[in-house]
Amino acid sequence: MNTILQKLTSFLVVLALPALVVFATVHFGNRRGTPDEISYQNRADLDKKVDHSEFEILKQNYERPQDLTAACLSCHNKRDDELMSSAHWKWERESNLPNDRGTVSIGKKNLINNYCASAQGNNGSCMRCHIGYGWNDDTFDFNDPTNLDCLVCHDNTDTYKKRKGGAGMPSTAENATAEFPVPDYNFIAANVGKPLKENCGFCHFHGGGGNNVKHGDLEEAMLNCDRYVDVHMAKAGQDMSCNDCHLTERHNITGRAYSVSSENTNRAYCETCHTNTPHNDKVIDMHNHKVACQTCHIPIYAKVNPTVMYWDWSAAGRRDENGNPITEYDVDHKYSYLSIKGRFVWDKDVKPEYFWFNGTADHYLYGDTISEIPVQINTLMGEYRDPDSKIWPVKVHRGKQAYDTETREIANVKVFAEKKGEGAFWEDLRWDTAIQLGMESAGRYYSGNFDFVSTEMYWPLNHQVSPKEHTLKCTDCHTRSNEGRLANLAGFYLPGRDYAKGVDYTGFAIIILSLIGVITHALMRIFARKH
Amino acid sequence: MEKIKLYSRFERFWHWTQMALVILLTITGFEIHGNYTIFGFEAAVRLHNASAITFILLGIMTIFWLIVTGQYKNFVPTREKFNEQLKYYTSGIFRGEPHPTKKSFGNKLNPIQRITYLGLLIMIFPVQTLTGVLYMFYHYPQNPIDASGLWIAAVLHTFGAFIMVAFVIVHTYMITTGHRINTNLKAMITGYEEEPAEEHKTENQTA
Numbered sequence: 001m002n003t004i005l006q007k008l009t010s011f012l013v014v015l016a017l018p019a020l021v022v023f024a025t026v027h028f029g030n031r032r033g034t035p036d037e038i039s040y041q042n043r044a045d046l047d048k049k050v051d052h053s054e055f056e057i058l059k060q061n062y063e064r065p066q067d068l069t070a071a072c073l074s075c076h077n078k079r080d081d082e083l084m085s086s087a088h089w090k091w092e093r094e095s096n097l098p099n100d101r102g103t104v105s106i107g108k109k110n111l112i113n114n115y116c117a118s119a120q121g122n123n124g125s126c127m128r129c130h131i132g133y134g135w136n137d138d139t140f141d142f143n144d145p146t147n148l149d150c151l152v153c154h155d156n157t158d159t160y161k162k163r164k165g166g167a168g169m170p171s172t173a174e175n176a177t178a179e180f181p182v183p184d185y186n187f188i189a190a191n192v193g194k195p196l197k198e199n200c201g202f203c204h205f206h207g208g209g210g211n212n213v214k215h216g217d218l219e220e221a222m223l224n225c226d227r228y229v230d231v232h233m234a235k236a237g238q239d240m241s242c243n244d245c246h247l248t249e250r251h252n253i254t255g256r257a258y259s260v261s262s263e264n265t266n267r268a269y270c271e272t273c274h275t276n277t278p279h280n281d282k283v284i285d286m287h288n289h290k291v292a293c294q295t296c297h298i299p300i301y302a303k304v305n306p307t308v309m310y311w312d313w314s315a316a317g318r319r320d321e322n323g324n325p326i327t328e329y330d331v332d333h334k335y336s337y338l339s340i341k342g343r344f345v346w347d348k349d350v351k352p353e354y355f356w357f358n359g360t361a362d363h364y365l366y367g368d369t370i371s372e373i374p375v376q377i378n379t380l381m382g383e384y385r386d387p388d389s390k391i392w393p394v395k396v397h398r399g400k401q402a403y404d405t406e407t408r409e410i411a412n413v414k415v416f417a418e419k420k421g422e423g424a425f426w427e428d429l430r431w432d433t434a435i436q437l438g439m440e441s442a443g444r445y446y447s448g449n450f451d452f453v454s455t456e457m458y459w460p461l462n463h464q465v466s467p468k469e470h471t472l473k474c475t476d477c478h479t480r481s482n483e484g485r486l487a488n489l490a491g492f493y494l495p496g497r498d499y500a501k502g503v504d505y506t507g508f509a510i511i512i513l514s515l516i517g518v519i520t521h522a523l524m525r526i527f528a529r530k531h
Numbered sequence: 532m533e534k535i536k537l538y539s540r541f542e543r544f545w546h547w548t549q550m551a552l553v554i555l556l557t558i559t560g561f562e563i564h565g566n567y568t569i570f571g572f573e574a575a576v577r578l579h580n581a582s583a584i585t586f587i588l589l590g591i592m593t594i595f596w597l598i599v600t601g602q603y604k605n606f607v608p609t610r611e612k613f614n615e616q617l618k619y620y621t622s623g624i625f626r627g628e629p630h631p632t633k634k635s636f637g638n639k640l641n642p643i644q645r646i647t648y649l650g651l652l653i654m655i656f657p658v659q660t661l662t663g664v665l666y667m668f669y670h671y672p673q674n675p676i677d678a679s680g681l682w683i684a685a686v687l688h689t690f691g692a693f694i695m696v697a698f699v700i701v702h703t704y705m706i707t708t709g710h711r712i713n714t715n716l717k718a719m720i721t722g723y724e725e726e727p728a729e730e731h732k733t734e735n736q737t738a
Contacts, residue, residue, distance in 0.1 A: 006721065013540045014720050018548035021585060022555065029581020030574055283576060289671045474572035480565045493681035495666075496565045496572060500686045507693025514697040518704035528625035 033281030035468070038273050043244055044194055053190035062185040065133055065170055066146040071189070073145055080145035082251035087260075088131045089148070091119070095262035098360045098381045107260050110442070112364050114377050114399040114455040115208040115311065117413045121441030125416035127167040129203035136167040151183070152202065156193040159184065161202070165418060197223055197233065200242040209341075212307045214259075216350065216395040217463040221304035229303050231465050247272070256359070258460055259378055264359030264388065268462075270294075292390040295354065296472040297465045301395060306334055306346035311399040313413075314452035316342035317429045325429070340415070340426040342400075352393030352461055354489050356382035361458075366444055369408040374398065374454035377410075384492040391489065395459040402435055406447035410455070412438035537639045538722045542602070545593050546719055552589070553695065555582045560692050583663050590656065605640050606649045613642040624708060634724060651698060655691055662688040 052058055055075075062068045073080050087093045092107035108119050108126075119126035127135040132147045134140065141147060149168060151160045163171045163180035171180045205211055205219050212219035227234040232245065246255040246268050255268035270278075270293040277285040278293075287296075301307070318339050320326050325339035334346040362379040382389035402411040414437035417424030425434035431450060439446035477486045478496030486494060538546070559579040562569055570578060597603040615631040620643070623631075632641035640648060665684040709715035710726060718724040 009540060010543070010721050013544040014547050017544050018551050021548050021589075022551045022582075025552070025555075025581045025585040026578060029584075030577045032573075032577075283573075283580070474576070475568075478563075478565075478572050493685050495563055495681075495685065498682075498685070499564060499689065503686050503690050503693075507690060507696075510693055510697045511700065514700040518701055522704065522707070524625055529627070 032284075033279055035279050035281075036275070036277075038278075040238065040240075040244070040273060042238070042240055044196075044241055049193050052192050058189040059186055062189075065149065065151070065183070065185065068185050068189060069133075069146045069148050069150055072150045073148075079251065080148055083131070083148055084142070084145065086251055086253075088253075090142070091130065097262055098362050098379075101362065104365065106262070106363060106365065110366065111260055112366075112377060112410050112412070113259060114397060114401050114457045115214060115308075116415050117313075117401055117411065117438065118442065121412050121414045121438045122416040124165045124167050124418060128162055128164060129207075130168045132168050134167050134169045151185075151188055151192070153195045153199050154192040155188050155199060156196060157188050157191045158196075158198050160188050165416070195241070195243055197241050204242075208308065212302060212305045214308075214397075215459055215463070216307035217298065217301040217459075217461045219302075219305050219307075222463070225304065227467050228470065229464060231467050245272075255462075258361040258380060259457065260363075262361050262363065267359060288390075290384075290390055292357070292392045294461055294465075295391050295393050297468075298352065298393050298461050298463075299466055299470060299472050299476075300349045300351055301393075301461050301464050302348050302350050303464055304348075306332055306348040307350065307395070308344055309347045309350070309395075309397065310343075310345035311341070311397070312343040312452075313402060314342065314400045316340065316425070317431065319429070339429060350395070351485070353396050354391050354486055355380050355394050355458070356384060356386070356389045356489070356491070357392035357394070357460060358382040358386050358388040358390075364410060366442065367409065370403060370410070370453060374456045375403075375410065377455050377457040380458045380460065391486070393461045395461055397457040397459065399455055399457075400452045401455055402431065402450050403453045404435075404439075404447050405449045405451045407445065409444070410453070411435045411446065411450060412442045412444065414438040414441065533726050534723045535634060535726055536636050536722060537634060537718050537724050539600075539602075540722070541596055543719060543722060545589065545596070548589055549586070552582045552586045553699065555579075556586065557692065557696060557699075564689060564692075580667060583660075583667070587660060590660070604637065606645055606652060608646045608649055609642050611642065616641045616643050620708075630710070634726070647698075655694055655698070658687060659691045659695070662691070 057071045057074065058068075060067075060071070062071075083089050087107055090107065091109035092105045094103055094105050096103045110118075110120060112118050116122060116126075123136050131149050131152055132140070132142075133149055134147070149162075152162065160170070160183050161180055162168060163175065163177070166175075170183050171177065173182060176182045201218070201220065201223060204215070205222075207214035222230050222233050224235050225233060227237045232238055232240045243253070246253050248254065252266070254266050256263075256266065274293070276288050279285050315337065316339060318326055318337075326337060327335055327339075328337035330336040330344075330346060332346060332348065334344070336344050336346075338344070357380045360381045362376075362381065364375065364377045380392070380394065382392075402413055403409060404411055412435075413425060413431075414423060414434050415425045417427050420427040422428075423430070423433035423437045425431065428434070432448070435450050436446055436448075472485065475484075475496070477484055478494065480497055480499075481487070484497060486497065556579060558569060559575040559582070561567065562575040563572065563579060569575070597606075612631050619628060619631050630641070632638075634641075662684040666681065666688060669684075670681045706715045707713075709718075709724075714724060
């Protein structure tokens with residue numbers, strides 16, 4: 001009886017209870033939290049639209065779009081003040097640069113990029129995306145509210161398309177084409193409303209001269225995509241529009257593009273809807289201290305159409321034997337060589353590169369001399385120890401572009417003109433005049449000597465968020481593999497990736513020595529017993 | 532043959548639970564370290580964290596038990612018979628000589644065991660716990676405690692894990708060095724050790 005009781009006790013304390021503890025540990029420990037669900041009503045569905053077709057003033061015959069703007073402002077007064085202080089209008093804003101570089105007024109108006117180098121000097125083409133009418137040159141009146149283009153953002157008919165090369169002026173009876181007819185102002189005015197994806201996309205999808213050239217995560221396919229391409233904008237999903245995330249008050253649109261922005265203010269955040277503990281799971285949520293949502297949730301970009309990864313202007317200018325410009329295509333039927341633009345590398349389903357980023361960025365400014373190559377056109381600031389920094393997925397656009405070999409400054413280039421003989425590169429394929437004129441339009445000195453230099457531009461990714469099944473997995477980063485997403489991101493210890501070689505080697509040596517020790521000891525015992 | 536009570540019910544529960552947790556911690560720990568894949572990284576992390584918390588809870592219970600029962604005295608190091616014990620392991624054991632230390636409920640560890648287990652209790656466990664907690668809660672530099680980007684905590688934690696594995700290897704082998712090959716294992720299961728009477732005699736004579 002006693003021994004049975006003893007055996008039962010032994011079974012309990014030696015096997016049953018420890019097993020129970022381990023089972024409970026495994027059972028409760030290996031649970032992943034259920035992510036919080038967000039219910040969201042799209043802003044477009046929130047209120048009933050005013051029926052603009054009932055307003056007599058909008059039924060007039062409009063010769064000039066400026067007159068229609070005046071009609072808009074006659075009811076929507078003071079909105080012009082909001083717009084005329086915005087970066088969409090000014091193309092510059094006061095920005096405090098990092099690295100103690102002080103406060104400067106910068107923006108698309110006066111910054112260099114590594115696509116067509118600069119908007120400045122190419123007004124006819126680039127200012128098509130200005131929210132005004134006819135910013136052809138310095139004579140454009142930024143103080144005239146009727147120069148504001150309300151329709152480009154508020155047209156809900158998807159028929160208002162501004163013609164190419166018109167510096168933001170829509171077609172008139174003189175220059176209308178089948179592709180860009182004179183807009184039907186009465187029809188459009190009767191159907192204005194909050195901006196749709198199509199409105200924002202008209203410019204933001206096509207930066208750099210074509211669909212998805214610049215951003216890589218913003219393109220036409222998102223007008224009608226499935227959840228795999230973008231969980232937020234999917235037609236068969238929440239079907240959100242840009243302003244659902246880029247919340248807007250009084251024409252101040254949140255969100256930053258760091259190709260032109262510098263400060264960590266007025267940004268649009270995932271956390272606004274999703275909170276900073278959306279997974280409802282401690283281990284995963286804690287990543288948000290140092291890892292941007294985008295890092296895991298945008299595992300690839302350019303999911304539908306390719307984006308430009310490399311643009312080499314130094315190859316531009318070649319002509320065929322008849323003296324005509326050349327066009328070559330890659331396997332995806334995207335142009336890989338254009339005489340007017342140079343050599344291109346496109347890519348699709350691209351894995352981002354990863355950087356520490358704290359929401360501030362530096363920029364190459366006129367007058368900066370080249371100190372490191374590749375030249376950083378915009379520099380994302382941040383490092384592990386900086387409390388505001390997170391790991392961010394980034395499209396890096398690499399290229400080669402013209403610079404003045406004497407002053408060692410990146411050059412503006414006049415690429416666009418309406419016709420040949422005006423010195424624009426796209427028309428005449430001559431670098432000397434194109435750089436000369438580009439520099440002149442920016443009011444900069446040019447020595448007359450140029451060459452090409454490698455440059456890099458950084459585009460933090462925010463769009464084309466994948467469904468949760470397609471997010472990064474732990475071992476995409478927590479791995480010793482050189483293929484790991486964070487294989488090159490230094491400055492901190494990443495479990496699964498990092499280890500101290502000396503400690504590991506010493507550790508394994510200790511284990512091996514212990515094994516040798518006990519085996520030798522055991523053999524000696526066996527041997528001794530036999531004698 | 533004489534039956535001596537060595538290990539109380541709590542001690543045996545403590546020992547075997549701790550064994551299971553240490554095995555779980557080791558397997559998952561080295562998976563997180565990047566040495567192999569068994570559970571998958573995410574499961575390994577969750578299991579490692581969970582077993583670490585259970586380990587800490589068990590540790591708190593055990594410290595309490597050691598103090599209130601006075602059993603902590605078993606881990607106080609002594610020089611008495613230290614050399615004899617060392618001699619036994621390095622030569623006497625091969626000649627079939629008897630154990631130099633007599634075991635009892637209040638003195639269940641020989642001098643070498645005392646110093647080894649004390650080292651485990653006051654060095655390895657606390658270092659692993661402390662670095663583990665840093666790892667779990669303070670791995671970002673903006674926390675009140677700057678763990679210096681986790682490097683020091685992680686490297687110490689890894690080194691502690693290697694020592695722990697080495698301990699387990701030697702410890703597992705030492706089980707076989709009892710009077711019989713299974714004497715020690717049986718004692719940790721039943722709580723009682725069967726010691727031959729003559730060994731006591733030898734003990735008494737030399738003492």
